[in-house]
Amino acid sequence: MESALRVAVLACGAKVLARMLAEAGSGRREETVLCRCGQRMESQGVRGKELLTILGPVAYERSMFKCPACRATRYPGDEALDVVGTTRSPGLRRMMARAGSQSTFKDGRDDLRIYAGLEVSAKDVERVAERIGQEMDTWSQEERQRRLAEDGPEPEKDIPLMYVSYDGTGVPMTRGELAGVKGKRADGLAKTREAKLGCVFTQTTVDEEGYPIRDPDTTSFVGAIETAETFGWRIYGEAWRRGLARVRKVVVLGDGAEWVKNLAEMHFPRAISIIDLYHAREHLSGLCRILFGSNEKRMERERRRQWALLDAGRVEKIILHARRHLPVDPDLKKAAQAEIQYLDKNKERMRYAKFRAEELFVGSGVIEAGCKTVIGQRLKQSGMEWTVRGANAIIALRCVMKSNRLEDYWESRVA
Ligand SMILES: [Zn+2]
Incomplete structure (x- = not known):
């Protein structure tokens, strides 16, 4: 009974939604629609498309505009609803991205059917999760760029102590992605490529015995399969976004790998650099x-x-x-x-x-746990093989999620 009722209620909701979308998609427009090339675009009447929403499929019509000069088209209704180039609503994409980031794409498909009564394919979940992961990566990169370009630090409170920590972990790859990658296997071939993961967190207190306590909910992650050089700018940008300019003391925590040290010297020259005790x-x-x-x-x-x-x-x-x-x-x-x-x-x-006397962390447990939870749990399950593109999208998605920034992302899209 409850399942049947849910189907009926969703169908009802879909009808209401369709009516609301009709108003958003077409009708008189106050503003003129301009082309990228600067020309004023002309209305071509309405075009229909079926949107998949969390209430089910919804028929939707919206005005199309065409540029008389360069023939480009625009759908202002799609832009307002955030469905440009996709037939999936933001609400559905959000669920699919989460489902695809949490577990295998097949599990994600099953979860969506059971929890939300939505019928999508595993391939759909993969495509949507991958695209959103890429968009999230672009979004967070642009945000870091913007912060770096700002003149000075915002007049906020100083941050007494910031930790920057990063590490590498192998992600299993498809054959095609491994050409030319040296490996440790007997035949000299690699099975994995190294994903680099970094985190930033702060610390203000110590426990009764003087051991440092990480400030709750301050850990943010960034990561990708990329060169150390590119990753260096990524982690530096993240530290900057988190307020590096206002930090009194910076600690870089890592293992003894050469790239870890090189990045610390290049991007965090005034930091206290600590090799993980273990x-x-x-x-x-x-x-x-x-x-x-x-x-x-x-x-x-x-x-x-x-x-x-x-x-x-x-x-x-x-x-x-x-x-x-x-x-x-x-x-x-x-x-x-x-x-x-x-x-x-x-x-x-x-x-x-000396580090202990200063009540600093001397272990890189946070980033090692991060390698397991952000990357390992999702990307290193048995039998998995990734492309760089697919892996990086899911890593970006999980970094945003584990940094508690999913809502920030969706809000930025609404804006
Ligand atoms: Zn044009």
């Missing part, structure tokens, strides 16, 4: 294995000692100790020297005692 510990464990791997007990003892030194930020002492115990075996020696070089190069980013 990554640093892993490097030390690796070093201990190289130096003392032949003696299990000793290796464990050394590892604990080195970790304690690391916590104290005494990287020079760790390096000195390692140099004194370099193995004779040439391969092991080389490996040890690589680790020593890594420590030496990054020592200023491993002053954990």
Whole structure:
């Protein structure tokens, strides 16, 4: 009974909506309609199209205008209703985008049928989600550009402490997208391409023991499969949008990857740069294995000692100790020297005692969790294969969603 009633009520609603749309689509216009080329356009009478809405299909007629000079056409009614070049209403697109961003496109289709009584295909969900993801990416990029172009920071309150953190994670790709991409597999081919994800959040308080607490609901995400250079501007733009100019102290948190460091130096030169403590510990464990791997007990003892030194930020002492115990075996020696070089190069980013004294985060858990929830949960399910275009659209969609900015986006479209 309730399902049948829902169908009837929706059909009723669709009729009411059709009447309202008829008024929006045609009728006398006060303003003249201008072409992009500047010419005044001429009315060509009404044209019909069927709109798919959350109430079901709705017949809709609207005036068409044509430019006498360049023959371009415009439908002012479509522009007012935000249905230019699509037969799907904004309300339906919004549901489809959400459904497609949350789960597989097939699951999205089933959810829409069960929750909303809407019949769409999985391919439809994919197309709509992808298009909206692209539009969201353009929207957020334009917003960042606009903020960067503004003269000075807005006269708002200072932000005491901002964290910028970013990382990479592999996304499984279709064969065609992997040509020329080097991989770690035995045959030298890659199965994935790296998506870069960044986040910005603030911190103002610490708990009773002096450990930092992330300000609730301040984390925003940006990401894409793109070069480090392009991504650098993306994360910088996001930090700027979040008020970088008003920030008193900036912290860049990441693993020890070279691109992470390079972007920090280029875009956040006055930031305190910190290597994630757990990554640093892993490097030390690796070093201990190289130096003392032949003696299990000793290796464990050394590892604990080195970790304690690391916590104290005494990287020079760790390096000195390692140099004194370099193995004779040439391969092991080389490996040890690589680790020593890594420590030496990054020592200023491993002053954990100092960072802790300043009550700063020293772990990049937020961005690592982000890689799982923003990207992994949706894009790395078994059997999935993506194109760069499709993956980037869904990443953009999920970044906007996980940044709690979906409503901002739809409001900007209404405006
Ligand atoms: Zn024209």
